[in-house]
Amino acid sequence: MRxxxxxxxxxxxxxxxxxxxxxxxxxxxxxxxxxxxxxxxRLSPERLAELKRPAAxxxxxxxxxxxxxxxxxxxxxxxxxxxMYGRR
Amino acid sequence: xxxxxxxxxxxxxxxxxxxxxxLLPDPIALDTxxxxxxxxxxxxxxAVCRALLHKIDESGVSITTSDLLPVELAEAVFAIALKERWxxxxxxxxxxxxxxxRAARLLNxxxxxxxxxxxxxxxxPVPLGDTxxxxxxxxxxxxxxxxxxxxxxxxxxxxxxxxxxxxTGFALLPASLLTIxxxxxxxxxxxxxxxx
Numbered sequence: 001m002r003x004x005x006x007x008x009x010x011x012x013x014x015x016x017x018x019x020x021x022x023x024x025x026x027x028x029x030x031x032x033x034x035x036x037x038x039x040x041x042r043l044s045p046e047r048l049a050e051l052k053r054p055a056a057x058x059x060x061x062x063x064x065x066x067x068x069x070x071x072x073x074x075x076x077x078x079x080x081x082x083x084m085y086g087r088r
Numbered sequence: 089x090x091x092x093x094x095x096x097x098x099x100x101x102x103x104x105x106x107x108x109x110x111l112l113p114d115p116i117a118l119d120t121x122x123x124x125x126x127x128x129x130x131x132x133x134x135a136v137c138r139a140l141l142h143k144i145d146e147s148g149v150s151i152t153t154s155d156l157l158p159v160e161l162a163e164a165v166f167a168i169a170l171k172e173r174w175x176x177x178x179x180x181x182x183x184x185x186x187x188x189x190r191a192a193r194l195l196n197x198x199x200x201x202x203x204x205x206x207x208x209x210x211x212x213p214v215p216l217g218d219t220x221x222x223x224x225x226x227x228x229x230x231x232x233x234x235x236x237x238x239x240x241x242x243x244x245x246x247x248x249x250x251x252x253x254x255x256t257g258f259a260l261l262p263a264s265l266l267t268i269x270x271x272x273x274x275x276x277x278x279x280x281x282x283x284x
Contacts, residue, residue: 039229040222040244040265047218048246052150053211063145063208070205071138074128074197077172084167085120085160086235087255 100282101263104272105140105252112250113267114149115212117243119253120160120235123153127161127201133254133271140252140269141205150210154219154242156235161202165195214242230260230283240266256281 043051057063082088103110126137144151169191170178181187222241226232232240236257243251243266250267251258258268259281268278 040219040226040241042247043214043218043245048212051212051214051246053206053213055210056207060146064142066204066208067138067141067145070201070208071126071134071141072129074201075130076128076168076194077130078168080124080128080131080164080168082121082255084171085124085164087121088233088257 098279100279101267102259102275102278102282103250103267103269104275105269106136106272110143110269112144112147112149113248115152115210115246115248116144116149116269117152117239117246117248117251117266118157119239119251119255119258120157120164121254122252123157123161123202123205124164125254127198127205136271141209145208150212152212152214152243152246152248154239155213155215156238156242158199158202160235161198162195165198166191169194212246214246218242219245226261230262232260233257236260 055063057066122137122140125131125133126141128134131137166187167178169187170181170184172190173187174181174184216238219238219241222245223234223237226237226240227234236255239251239253240258240261248266250269252269254270254274256270256274256277258266259278260283262283270278
């Protein structure tokens with residue numbers, strides 16, 4: 001039986017007792033995805049619904065303006081390479 | 089007469105973001121390497137990445153990112169401030185406080201821009217705790233580097249069929265797990281890396 005089925009994880013911030021004290025629900029959720037035969041597991045629709053952040057901008061004009069503000073005019077004097085954020 | 093047809097090269101699940109007919113799955117995952125280029129106007133692929141963001145917005149698909157992304161952005165910005173001051177010797181000066189004021193200003197600006205970007209598109213941020221064990225299995229199963237594995241595991245967890253990236257390391261994954269959307273210059277190396 002998969003760990004997720006065996007353990008009732010209710011609520012994002014709930015705590016559970018464990019041999020080393022309390023274990024946060026986030027950690028339990030992580031543990032629950034370990035037994036997947038080496039393949040990453042999709043989150044449940046309920047968890048995805050929890051994570052969803054709808055766009056605050058609603059009209060096409062607002063969205064375009066937000067994108068313009070985000071991507072225009074940030075100038076730096078050096079070229080950013082992957083090793084500068086920990087990649088190879 | 090020269091042949092006009094012939095077999096098209098196998099895509100191996102790797103597609104160019106410059107392609108006008110590029111199909112965008114919903115949701116689509118964004119990697120840090122893409123977001124860095126899109127936000128920083130002096131980067132060589134800025135225009136291409138910015139254009140894709142507009143295409144994502146216009147097509148109405150949602151995006152998903154790992155919570156590792158803003159942390160990597162902060163790391164990149166700190167390194168920019170060091171590199172602007174110290175040039176190629178920037179790594180030796182990480183603990184030198186003189187670049188920190190510039191780093192803090194740049195960090196505030198960059199994170200504000202990232203948050204502004206997210207105002208325009210429905211977004212699924214995936215916490216690290218939701219993907220840590222999947223990331224480990226991608227590292228051991230396919231040889232992915234740790235940060236790549238976290239982004240890939242987040243993408244799969246959120247149901248994304250594709251990731252937009254300029255990092256060819258994602259090509260170590262089979263095409264059945266994650267399609268790669270990258271710039272034209274990386275198509276060949278990504279396709280060559282795909283497991284057969």
